[in-house]
Amino acid sequence: MHSTVVRAQNVFGFFTTVAFAVAALIAFTDLITPRTPKANISMSKVEVVRGRPNYYSTKKEEYAVLRFNLNADFSSLMNWNTKQLFVYVSASWPNSTSSEHTNEAVIWDTIITSPSADHLQNIGPAAMKKLKKSAEGKTIDPSRGKINLKNQKAKYQITAPGGRLAEKNDVVLKVHYNIQPWVGVLTWTPQIEFGKWKMMKGGVSKLFNFPALKVKKAADTTSR
Template identity: 50%
Template sequence: MHNALNRVQTTFGFFTTCAFTLASLIALLSLIPIPAPTESPSASISVRNVQVVKGRPHYYATKREEYAQIKFDLEADLSSLFTWNTKQLFVYVTANYPSDKTSEVRNSEAVIWDAIIPATSTPYSWQNLKQKYFPEKKSRTKSRKGSDAKSKTTDLVKPGLISLKNQKPKYQITDPTGVLSERGNATLEVRWNIQPWVGALVWDKGSLGGRVGQWGAGKVGRSQVFTFPPLKGKTETVKEKDGPQTPKVGSASPVVEI
């Protein structure tokens, strides 16, 4: 006969095996979008203003470095990346430029803006189940009506729709050499990362990115080529190169505040 401790250990081991098998099954099924999306994610980004200034990286630094501030416009529709296993979507914009003025290869990359877009709540989410079986008592009817109207309005908006005009960067960029002015062949790119409830992270340029949410032909989020201006200078126009241009996403999409 097994004692109580052995039975508890056997039960816990069986439960752990079942939980691991279920999690593995969910992770595999999440790589097969069900239902299949009707369109691919798309994005359009353009540079509005580029400024290069000089400053110190910290208070006690004696060497001054050049920093670039890039304002941009962004229109994106990433709603097709949200599935039943998507917890949130991490979207970010990178500035890609050569490591020196003589090179044409964009081997330097820096993040200038990012945002986290959570998935919309479902009837089986923890917040809705808690509200259903353990409703909170509210003293004012007016505030309750206002919150209900707000939740209904939020549910009408699809996640992953972004519309930004003349957006300021969250982060200034610099270079290990300390010099950024008059460096050409630079672009801005829109990148994303899917964070599921269960499973591995999926990156747009990773091994699974092309299978889960491949960028559509001609819809990749890349700006036109531009050149960093001289120190303390500004530029309002962006130089173009021969090649396909990024089309704009329809302006009829709802705007999500991030």
């Protein structure tokens, strides 16, 4: 009854109980920590061309090349339980065949890590040294959660299921985020306010339209 194995099992059981209780307490602290994200996004330039949007594309189709401006403050999301923050921008527009659905495509994304998760980033030694220096003497540098982009080119091209994208109306850009904690569940951009978790202020651009297809003008070969 008091063998070494039984005592080891009792110690291990007590340890897991305490660890679970501490983890649950840490996860609960997220609920009482204010989240007040805000973002301002606007379209800078957009054009629609015809070609192969990716090197693996098998056929030519219409795709949009877009640039945007983004000024966001997610510093309130970077607390002691935040492992990393995934931020992405999507473009959505009405579906021409169904009024109940919309087309949506991710055009840009980035990952913001906490200081203790910097080793997860796939960046060079110089960038890593600069990143670590920004957190010296601080638990989490607030500047890590801030994004300021001007005339940023989209990482991913926008295509449509039918291959036609030109002259589509009511396009809008939206900012989204996903928080990956050290302990707890993944949380996405909230659609309603929950306690001290506020909905993101802004994060939606003004409506704009995809322009007509950009076509090269044929050379004038007529003689005068």
